[in-house]
Amino acid sequence: MTDVVTDSKANTPGPRASGDAARQTPDWVRRYPPLLSLLIALLIAVIALPSSLNLPQPNPATTVELAPVPPTNEKPPPIGNVSELGLGQTSSLETGGALGGDLGSLEGDTSQSGGNNRRDKRCVGKPPRQTEDPLSPPCVAFFEGDNGGATYQGVDANEIRIVFYQDPGVYTPTPRGAENTPQNELIDLDAPPKPNEIGEITTRRYWAKYFEDRYQTYNRHPHLYIYYGNGGSRPEDRLADAAQVLAQVKPFATISSTGLSGGSDDFLEFMAQRGVLNFGSFSGRSQDFFNEFPKAIWGYPPSVEQMAKSYSSAVCKKVVEPGKVTFAGAGIPLGSPRRYGLLYTRDPSYPSMKKMADAIRTAVKACGANIVEEASFPRNGYQIDTETLPGFATQNMQKFQNAQVTTILWAGGVETKQSTAASQLGYMPEWVVLGDGLIEANNYGFYQAQQVWSHVWTFTPTVKEVPADERVCYNAYREVDGQAADSDVVNFACADYNDLRQLFTGIQVAGPKLGPFSIDKGFHAIPSIESQDPRLPACYYEPADYTCVKDAQAMYWDPSGIAPDAEDYTGCYRMAQGGKRYRPGTWPAGDINSMASPQRDDPCNAYTQTGYINNAPPRPE
Numbered sequence: 001m002t003d004v005v006t007d008s009k010a011n012t013p014g015p016r017a018s019g020d021a022a023r024q025t026p027d028w029v030r031r032y033p034p035l036l037s038l039l040i041a042l043l044i045a046v047i048a049l050p051s052s053l054n055l056p057q058p059n060p061a062t063t064v065e066l067a068p069v070p071p072t073n074e075k076p077p078p079i080g081n082v083s084e085l086g087l088g089q090t091s092s093l094e095t096g097g098a099l100g101g102d103l104g105s106l107e108g109d110t111s112q113s114g115g116n117n118r119r120d121k122r123c124v125g126k127p128p129r130q131t132e133d134p135l136s137p138p139c140v141a142f143f144e145g146d147n148g149g150a151t152y153q154g155v156d157a158n159e160i161r162i163v164f165y166q167d168p169g170v171y172t173p174t175p176r177g178a179e180n181t182p183q184n185e186l187i188d189l190d191a192p193p194k195p196n197e198i199g200e201i202t203t204r205r206y207w208a209k210y211f212e213d214r215y216q217t218y219n220r221h222p223h224l225y226i227y228y229g230n231g232g233s234r235p236e237d238r239l240a241d242a243a244q245v246l247a248q249v250k251p252f253a254t255i256s257s258t259g260l261s262g263g264s265d266d267f268l269e270f271m272a273q274r275g276v277l278n279f280g281s282f283s284g285r286s287q288d289f290f291n292e293f294p295k296a297i298w299g300y301p302p303s304v305e306q307m308a309k310s311y312s313s314a315v316c317k318k319v320v321e322p323g324k325v326t327f328a329g330a331g332i333p334l335g336s337p338r339r340y341g342l343l344y345t346r347d348p349s350y351p352s353m354k355k356m357a358d359a360i361r362t363a364v365k366a367c368g369a370n371i372v373e374e375a376s377f378p379r380n381g382y383q384i385d386t387e388t389l390p391g392f393a394t395q396n397m398q399k400f401q402n403a404q405v406t407t408i409l410w411a412g413g414v415e416t417k418q419s420t421a422a423s424q425l426g427y428m429p430e431w432v433v434l435g436d437g438l439i440e441a442n443n444y445g446f447y448q449a450q451q452v453w454s455h456v457w458t459f460t461p462t463v464k465e466v467p468a469d470e471r472v473c474y475n476a477y478r479e480v481d482g483q484a485a486d487s488d489v490v491n492f493a494c495a496d497y498n499d500l501r502q503l504f505t506g507i508q509v510a511g512p513k514l515g516p517f518s519i520d521k522g523f524h525a526i527p528s529i530e531s532q533d534p535r536l537p538a539c540y541y542e543p544a545d546y547t548c549v550k551d552a553q554a555m556y557w558d559p560s561g562i563a564p565d566a567e568d569y570t571g572c573y574r575m576a577q578g579g580k581r582y583r584p585g586t587w588p589a590g591d592i593n594s595m596a597s598p599q600r601d602d603p604c605n606a607y608t609q610t611g612y613i614n615n616a617p618p619r620p621e
Contacts, residue, residue, distance in 0.1 A: 121216055130508065131214045133472045133501065134536055137508050140216040147218040147512035153275055154252030155514050160217065160507065161251040164204065164226040164496075165241065165267065167233075174199050175485040186248050187226040199484070201226060203493040206481040207500055213480070215504040218512040222504075225249055238267035246274060252514070253277040255499045265289075272296040277516055279503045282547075283437055286352045290546040295516040298506070298523075299547040300498045301437065302461055304356040306545075307412070310552045311434040312363035313584035314459040315409060318554070318592035319432055320369045325406045326593040327556075329428025329455050332406050338430070340364070341373045341405035343396070345413030347380040357411040360434070364409065373403035379614075380413040381438070383447045387616035393417035394424070401427045414438045416447045423449035432592070435460025440555060441609035442563050442572050450559040450571070457556045457592050461549045464534035464579040465606040467565045473497035502548065530586065534579025551581040554595055555605060564606040572604035579605070 123130055123139035130136040149157040168183035179198040189205050208224045227248075229241035245254065254271055256278060268278050272293035283301035290297055302310065325336050344357035365371060375396035379388045396418060400408060410433040422428070433456055438444055440460040445453060468474055469486065473494035477484075484493070507514060509522025526540040531551055538551040554576045561572035576595035596602060 121214065130216065131476065133476065134533075135501070135505075135539055136215075137505050140508060143216060143218045143512065145512070147220065148514070151513050152252060152515035154250055155220070157220070159221045159223045160253075160514065161223050161249050162225070162503070163245050163249050163251045163254045164224070165245060165254050165256045166200075166226055166228050168228045168231045171198065171200070174491075175487060182228045184230050184244075185228050186244075187228070189224040189226065199488040199492045203477070203481070203484065203488060204496065206477065206484075207493065207496060210476060210480045211500055211504045214476075216508045217504075218514070220514075222507075225251070235266040239270055242267045242270035246271070246276070251276055253279060253503060255496070255503065256280040257496070257499075268297060269293070275516075277519070279499050279506075281498050284350065284352050285547075286355060287545070291544055294544070294546070295520040297546060298502060300502050300549065301547065302549045303545070303547050304352045304412075305359065306547060306550065307434065307436070307461065308356045308359035308363065309584050310461065310550075311411075311459050312360050312367075314552065314554065314582070314587050314592075315360075315364055315369070315432060316367035317587040317589065318595070319407065320364060320367050321589065322591035323368075324591070325430060326591050327455055327457070328406055328430045329451070331426065331428055332430075336406060338370070338407045339403070339405050340369045340371045341375065341400040341403065341408045341429075342371050342411060343375050343377070343408050343418065344411040345380040345415075346376040346378055347413070350380050350413070353380065353412050356434075360409070360411045369409070371409075373399050373405055375399055377413065377415050377418065379415060382415060382612045382614050383444055385415065385417075385614040387614050387619050388417070389618055389620070390417045390421060393421035397421040397425050397427050400429065401425060405429055407432060410434060410439075412436045414444065416444075416449075419449040419452040422452045428452060428455055431456040433458040435462060435552070435555075437462065438609050438612075440573055441607055442566065442605070443608045443611055445557050445573060446569070446571050448557075453557045454559050457554060458573065459552045459554055461537065461552050462605070462607050463537055463553070463581075464575060464603075465564075466535070467606060468494075530583055531581045534575065534581060536581075538581065538583055551583045553579045553581050554592060555579075556596055556602075558600060558604070561604045563604040563608075566606075566608075573607070574600070574602040575605050576602055578603060 120143075121130065121139070121141045123141050124132055128139035128141070130139055147157060154161040166181065168181045170178055170180050172178040176196070176199070179200075181198060181200065187201055189201070189208050193202065193205065204224060204226060208222060212222050227241065227245050229244075230237055232238075232240075245251065254276060256268060257280070269292075271278055275296070277295075278297045280299065281301055282297075282299035285299055285303055287303045287305045290299065290303065319338070323338055325332055325334050325338055328334065342357070342361055345353050347353065361371065377396070378392060379385050407430040410431060412434045414436065428451070431452075433439055435458045440458045440462060448456075465471075468490050471494065474489055476497070477489050477493040481489075481493075506519040506523060509525070510518035511522070523541045524543070528540045528542070528550070529538065531538040534553060537549040539548040540550060541548065542550075555573040556576065557571070558574050559571050561574055562570060563572035566572070574596070576597075
């Protein structure tokens with residue numbers, strides 16, 4: 001059901017081992033998809049399934065999968081935002097590559113190319129798009145002419161050099177047992193595979209084939225590498241890795257697949273300052289960080305400013321405007337005026353979280369929220385944290401209870417002691433939670449006090465998730481590799497899919513004259529339209545914005561629900577209105593609780609996430 005990462009010192013993000021962090025960064029949510037796994041931690045026995053990775057790593061980052069999911073037999077999905085670009089003809093792509101110049105000839109969409117049937121890409125749909133993924137760009141099935149040659153560093157007439165930057169570590173379990181990654185080593189994915197190659201390297205070899213086969217790269221071969229770093233997370237360690245990558249490859253772009261702890265910003269900044277583009281599912285990043293390196297760093301999930309805007313818009317319309325208690329428990333009269341408490345994390349490792357809470361406070365006060373009390377928690381990111389004693393949570397809930405708070409606005413961050421303390425006090429307020437990629441995952445809901453958590457609603461950018469073998473990433477990968485174990489596809493291949501799709505979409509919409517300016521121009525040509533399907537986010541880029549997802553859905557916790565792929569476990573987040581998505585300013589009038597079906601039988605989301613457990617000895621408060 002979920003992957004467990006344990007650590008005795010620091011917040012532990014994803015499934016890799018690395019050195020202790022000298023400094024922690026604002027990457028509070030990092031990339032790993034929902035995983036099925038066996039959860040075991042010292043002093044804690046946790047229930048789960050046995051098919052995922054367990055790779056300890058002392059880093060604070062965590063992951064969210066916001067990928068669209070594939071069509072089912074229910075109905076065909078709509079065409080995504082990117083498909084509205086109309087890139088099937090030359091006139092829709094303008095100049096603007098790194099060095100400027102014309103585009104050559106783009107052909108292959110017979111609906112727009114005068115019947116020319118030449119094609120080297122297999123596009124799908126009407127109007128045609130590049131792949132089965134509804135967020136893939138519109139079809140460019142054939143290209144001939146001058147691609148501009150060496151339009152940018154890491155690019156020439158024949159290839160585009162791309163590097164995965166990776167921490168070394170140990171993967172366990174895998175179908176081959178424990179797997180040790182290399183260290184201080186560059187892996188050329190064009191070279192023949194070595195005997196007993198690990199799953200991560202194998203799946204990336206096949207992804208290289210898939211994206212070259214299906215996406216338009218204008219007669220350039222995507223030459224992919226993996227650089228396994230030195231294992232340190234200090235700034236100097238990351239800088240040393242960055243220098244090695246630049247010296248050995250001088251890539252066009254990197255995909256940062258590390259835990260991004262310690263000196264992770266130093267790696268990204270080093271590369272961006274030298275003109276290398278960076279892609280990665282950076283959530284919890286401030287817009288200021290992206291704007292520091294415009295056109296160089298791109299993220300898939302929303303920035304903290306976008307999350308604050310989305311959450312505040314929903315709270316104002318669905319909670320503050322109606323203004324009366326509707327889903328609190330015993331002791332708080334239904335129909336009474338709402339009195340708000342603001343809850344947020346003060347963990348110094350996540351400064352962007354404080355910035356997000358400040359933005360939310362300002363926005364909800366402006367729309368009339370009566371915030372009568374505030375409280376915070378010291379440690380962010382864990383299902384279970386044995387190092388932090390629970391006294392602070394009891395004090396928080398007593399403060400809220402004494403101030404007669406009816407409705408707690410949880411402004412991002414994850415921990416489970418608050419609900420336990422509220423349960424022990426018999427305090428049953430309404431909870432309105434900002435989904436941050438972890439707290440709205442089913443496996444995080446399992447760890448909350450269920451009587452309390454049954455009064456929770458969350459606004460989240462995550463999409464409607466389906467069983468693993470129905471996802472876009474799974475089926476795309478199976479197109480090129482039918483032999484890999486399912487756990488390798490889910491845990492390795494799908495972990496890379498969002499970042500690779502965003503990168504190759506950028507390469508395609510940039511046109512032949514590839515460079516940061518043409519990618520920027522292509523991404524910002526995506527129209528700002530809403531999603532019509534819960535399986536797809538609204539994905540577009542606003543001015544001076546370098547992140548994709550722009551909308552959210554509302555979910556509520558049902559302690560008796562059963563999610564897909566989790567039939568042995570009870571408890572799930574149910575998707576109100578089937579997961580219908582709203583952009584800021586588009587939420588309809590009416591109380592949030594009225595969005596649920598009268599029988600409370602809305603579909604359960606299958607969304608789960610990597611689990612983080614801190615087993616350090618208790619630390620005095």
